[in-house]
Amino acid sequence: MKFLVMIYNDAALLDALPAGEFDTTMRGCLEHADELRQSGHLLDSQQLEAPATAKTLRVRGGRASIVDGPFAETKEILGGFNLIEAENMDEALRIAAEFPWAATGCIEVRPVRDMDAVRRRVGAAAPAAA
Secondary structure, eight states, rough: OOOOOOOOOHEEEEEEHOTTTTHHHHHHHHHHHHHHHTTTOOOOOOBBBGGOOOOOEEETTEEEEEEESSSOOOOOOOOOOOOOHHHHHHHHHHHHHGGGGGGGGEEOHHHBOOOHHHHHHTOOOOOOOO
8 A cells, every 4th residue: 555645834833843863863854764665664755845836736627727836726636646747847748637536526737856965965965776
């Protein structure tokens, strides 16, 4: 059985961390993720860019509506995800518009953060080859 574990953070608490503590915590998270991956428990992990980088797409009556941010109505729940490769946000939105779920809910499109760059920034070692 597979599970998607979504991490939600309180920006005010993150901003209140002492200097360097975020990087230390992130490095520990990456090291723990490596352990989970080696034990077969972690299949993939990605960190999303800030919500301000997201676009939300709805198709109603054959017309697409795109708004900034992940501001889905509360009656809409996360039902799944697709990890896609696209040249830019416009191409990603075109791809997302092809999924039928835009007609019965909404599709949030958000860039995925480059975790190798984060590893380099926080000084975490590269994961061991599988």
